[in-house]
Amino acid sequence: MLLTKMGDQYFSFEVHHGGQFVWNPQVAYVGGKVDYVGEFDPARLSLFEIRDVYYKMLGGTGAIDLYYRWPGYTLDTGLSLINCDADVLKMLEMYKGLTVIVIYVDKLMDPLLVMSSNGEILLSSPVMPRGLVIDLSDNDDSTGVKDFGAETITETEVEDIGDENLTEVGDIGDENVTGVEEWARKECDLSDADSEDSDYIASEEDNDEISDDDEVSDDASWMYEDLEGPEDDIFEVNSHRRVDEQPQPQPTNTDVNTDEKWYSNPEDEENLSLKGSSDEEGDGHPEFKVKIHMANPILVEGMKFTGARQFREFLKEWNVVNRYDIEYKKNESTRITVVCRYGCTWRIHASPIMRTTTFQIKSITGEHECGRQYDNRQANSSYIGKKLLDEIKDNPTINITSFKNKIRRKIMVDASRIYSGKQPPHAGSRTRAGRGATGRETNGRGMTTSTGRGMTTSTGRGMTTSIGRGTTRRGVTTVGTGRGRGAGSSHPSIGSSSQPVGRSTGRGVTGRGRGVGSTQPPTGSSSQPIRRGTGRGVTGIGAERGGKASSSGPVGGPTLATVLQNIRAKKQARVTWMKWLRALLCCYFIRSYLCGCYELMLAAAMQSF
DNA sequence: CACTTGGTCGGGCGTTTCGG
DNA sequence: CCGAAACGCCCGACCAAGTG
Numbered sequence: 110m111l112l113t114k115m116g117d118q119y120f121s122f123e124v125h126h127g128g129q130f131v132w133n134p135q136v137a138y139v140g141g142k143v144d145y146v147g148e149f150d151p152a153r154l155s156l157f158e159i160r161d162v163y164y165k166m167l168g169g170t171g172a173i174d175l176y177y178r179w180p181g182y183t184l185d186t187g188l189s190l191i192n193c194d195a196d197v198l199k200m201l202e203m204y205k206g207l208t209v210i211v212i213y214v215d216k217l218m219d220p221l222l223v224m225s226s227n228g229e230i231l232l233s234s235p236v237m238p239r240g241l242v243i244d245l246s247d248n249d250d251s252t253g254v255k256d257f258g259a260e261t262i263t264e265t266e267v268e269d270i271g272d273e274n275l276t277e278v279g280d281i282g283d284e285n286v287t288g289v290e291e292w293a294r295k296e297c298d299l300s301d302a303d304s305e306d307s308d309y310i311a312s313e314e315d316n317d318e319i320s321d322d323d324e325v326s327d328d329a330s331w332m333y334e335d336l337e338g339p340e341d342d343i344f345e346v347n348s349h350r351r352v353d354e355q356p357q358p359q360p361t362n363t364d365v366n367t368d369e370k371w372y373s374n375p376e377d378e379e380n381l382s383l384k385g386s387s388d389e390e391g392d393g394h395p396e397f398k399v400k401i402h403m404a405n406p407i408l409v410e411g412m413k414f415t416g417a418r419q420f421r422e423f424l425k426e427w428n429v430v431n432r433y434d435i436e437y438k439k440n441e442s443t444r445i446t447v448v449c450r451y452g453c454t455w456r457i458h459a460s461p462i463m464r465t466t467t468f469q470i471k472s473i474t475g476e477h478e479c480g481r482q483y484d485n486r487q488a489n490s491s492y493i494g495k496k497l498l499d500e501i502k503d504n505p506t507i508n509i510t511s512f513k514n515k516i517r518r519k520i521m522v523d524a525s526r527i528y529s530g531k532q533p534p535h536a537g538s539r540t541r542a543g544r545g546a547t548g549r550e551t552n553g554r555g556m557t558t559s560t561g562r563g564m565t566t567s568t569g570r571g572m573t574t575s576i577g578r579g580t581t582r583r584g585v586t587t588v589g590t591g592r593g594r595g596a597g598s599s600h601p602s603i604g605s606s607s608q609p610v611g612r613s614t615g616r617g618v619t620g621r622g623r624g625v626g627s628t629q630p631p632t633g634s635s636s637q638p639i640r641r642g643t644g645r646g647v648t649g650i651g652a653e654r655g656g657k658a659s660s661s662g663p664v665g666g667p668t669l670a671t672v673l674q675n676i677r678a679k680k681q682a683r684v685t686w687m688k689w690l691r692a693l694l695c696c697y698f699i700r701s702y703l704c705g706c707y708e709l710m711l712a713a714a715m716q717s718f
Numbered sequence: 719c720a721c722t723t724g725g726t727c728g729g730g731c732g733t734t735t736c737g738g
Numbered sequence: 739c740c741g742a743a744a745c746g747c748c749c750g751a752c753c754a755a756g757t758g
Binding site: 458 | 724725726727728
């Protein structure tokens with residue numbers, strides 16, 4: 110039973126709300142419930158009508174982000190933020206011909222606002238932890254902090270909708286705009302230009318597939334008419350419709366309404382603290398949430414993650430955002446110990462909670478006393494690639510300087526030198542082949558291994574369409590070979606000139622760099638038994654080598670071009686694959702045709718005999 | 719006080735990855 | 739293919755807190 114009449118393109122919404130996005134490890138929407146509201150006229154739909162679906166029809170409160178799932182896709186592969194009306198148009202275009210649009214409501218922490226004494230908002234920073242308003246008024250009894258969200262709730266209060274299972278369409282003639290909406294509008298406007306960077310969660314592979322075609326086609330003009338007519342109440346078509354009359358949801362296998370332990374009650378998100386512990390379990394420790402914490406990384410002792418990998422990703426984000434550079438003392442599946450690369454007292458240790466796979470920050474000690482770093486090696490090519498992939502796709506001819514500036518602007522990382530993924534140790538470490546005191550810190554390639562190295566993240570090997578392997582080597586496309594070293598081979602002289610002599614002694618004193626304290630002599634296994642000789646993607650922003658990089662001879666030179674090349678190559682690889690696929694299909698059709706002809710001829714011959 | 723448990727840390731070494 | 743570098747598993751030592 111669908112509420113829509115296809116000819117008129119009316120549709121309804123399948124609204125997932127009250128839950129939240131989690132990453133475990135795929136993106137899923139857990140908790141909450143599903144309501145169906147409709148029917149709507151696409152010609153009269155805008156972002157704020159959709160928001161009103163949540164605020165006024167479903168009684169929602171607080172700041173939210175709205176997402177829609179691409180029809181036929183999973184949350185992992187096709188989820189877009191509805192950030193502005195252009196996104197609404199995209200969504201409608203995607204859902205053209207369909208009758209139920211699946212949207213997800215992701216509750217946000219409210220923004221940190223700095224207010225003057227007369228209530229004027231002086232500062233609103235989406236970067237800062239949301240949920241609090243710093244009140245600079247002279248009100249003595251005020252702590253200077255008040256809950257912005259609570260006010261919002263009163264402003265957005267809707268009439269009691271009664272039965273939990275019912276959703277009634279309230280009066281939406283009220284043009285009052287809540288503070289949250291106001292903020293959301295502002296944020297949308299601000300982020301409009303950059304929406305390409307952040308407006309959806311999707312795998313890179315699918316990203317390429319779909320976003321290449323992310324422009325609203327001309328056919329979307331059917332939605333432009335009377336988009337926001339003042340008296341055109343989009344809801345009046347179906348006001349006071351009972352939810353239990355809603356249509357059946359479209360088939361989906363993406364909703365994961367699990368009761369995973371690490372998932373907290375979304376209701377608790379109302380009680381947000383500056384510390385970032387927006388979602389606390391019974392033990393009072395916050396849990397990592399992709400949508401919230403990756404956009405607003407705050408490290409909190411006791412914070413929980415689904416695993417070491419997630420913790421690493423988050424730590425990387427935290428370091429890049431805060432522009433600290435770190436060093437992994439231990440980086441294992443069961444423990445991760447990280448210190449400041451520049452010798453500060455700051456240290457963090459995380460390990461799994463006993464008898465669970467949940468990773469938890471066990472301790473954060475000391476503080477960063479170093480200055481902010483603009484050459485954070487955590488922001489490696491993989492990281493930058495993810496951040497700026499769309500930029501490159503939109504502007505494939507971008508030059509190095511522009512790209513560098515983009516990186517500097519968007520990620521606040523100085524990409525003046527993007528080194529090859531594997532770097533020789535800097536001059537200061539030659540004698541011990543170790544980096545730092547213990548010598549085993551990650552270096553060069555950084556911590557990219559867990560997620561793939563260089564630009565090969567999410568790509569893999571063999572028949573890959575990746576950038577690293579099987580892409581371009583000296584301009585030769587090697588898709589499908591599983592070999593090739595990507596663009597890295599375009600950077601000669603990386604190692605040889607600065608490699609310490611006699612390094613082949615293995616892991617003992619020099620080989621693996623156990624550091625100064627190592628008394629282990631070079632063992633018989635100094636030459637490594639396994640030589641797989643794979644060679645893959647490249648790159649990794651090596652940042653600086655303690656300021657000695659340049660003195661250690663050629664450091665591989667800037668491979669920023671490599672990043673660009675990799676990103677382009679990724680697209681190129683896909684194109685190449687498409688060509689191969691087309692060729693294959695052509696062969697198949699020709700063969701089928703020939704077989705068909707042959708059979709016809711055979712039949713004719715049989716008849717003639 | 720002895721024992722247990724959990725966390726932290728350093729080190730050994732096999733495996734994997736990458737550039738040449 | 740090779741050497742080098744990095745990752746990650748494993749082990750043991752040490753320490754602190756809890757418990758009997």
